[in-house]
Amino acid sequence: MKLQGVHHVAYRCRDAKETVEFYQKHLDMDFQLAIAENEVPSTGEPDPYMHIFLDAGNGNVLAFFELPSQPQMGRDTNTPEWVQHIAFKLGSMEELLAAKERLVDAGIEVLGPTNHTIFKSIYFFDPNGHRIELAANTDEPGxxxxxxxxxxxxxxxxxxxxxxxxxxxxxxxxxxxxxxxx
Incomplete structure (x- = not known):
């Protein structure tokens, strides 16, 4: 088997419309498509959902499910908040610093830049509580x-x-x- 890449990565969201608007406004992601069902296709269980897909660049797709019939979402309390995150690559440190300024100007709390030697990154949370990382490579040859x-x-x-x-x-x-x- 030869994998050709990640088709999409899916997370849960509290509100599909709010999530699309956040990623469009703050990360310039295009809203690609939505799929809504009243039953889960793989199991046949009745569980209405809205499944949204956003263009994360270079063929990468970030997706979310809104599940109004399920208990309110929360985080995995057995895992520190910094562990589970979604990291997006930017082209330069200049872009990273401009993104931080834009997010801060929009009232979003941003941590960083943090120096990881081979890249620097900033961190913030989306409206669903997912930790987002924006990273710019800073590695030296070798x-x-x-x-x-x-x-x-x-x-x-x-x-x-x-x-x-x-x-x-x-x-x-x-x-x-x-x-x-x-």
């Missing part, structure tokens, strides 16, 4: 290749110790990037 090279070793060490390996500590400001070692 950084991504080096992270790919040491990835299996880091994963093995993590599996054994459940502690952050020091193999690529430079990504968190511990020392200088040694260059690609491959």
């Amino acid at each position: 950084m991504l290749q080096e992270l790919k090279r040491v990835g299996p070793e880091m994963l093995e060490e993590w599996s054994r110790t459940k502690k952050a390996p020091k193999t690529a500590a430079w990504i968190h400001g511990e020392g200088e990037f040694p260059g690609y070692q491959g």
Whole structure:
């Protein structure tokens, strides 16, 4: 099997119309289409829903379900709020800073930019409580290749110790990037 990409990623929303308007206004996403059913096609269960699809750029689609018959949505209380998020790529730091200014001017609370060494990002919440990240790549030549090279070793060490390996500590400001070692 050869996957051709992500068809779409779907999340729940409180209000489909409000969600479309938020993503159109603040992230310039085009509203692609809506599907509404009174029964779940895969199970036949009666459960009316509105399924909306937004263009997230370069063939990527972000979708949401409004489920008015279900209990009010909440977050996964067993997972810290920063873990589950939707990250979108911007073309430059200038675009990232302009996006932050635009969001702040619209009254949206924004955290960052946060420096992750290979990219910088800002964070905010959509009207449904989903954490959104906007990221701009800032990697230097060889950084991504080096992270790919040491990835299996880091994963093995993590599996054994459940502690952050020091193999690529430079990504968190511990020392200088040694260059690609491959």
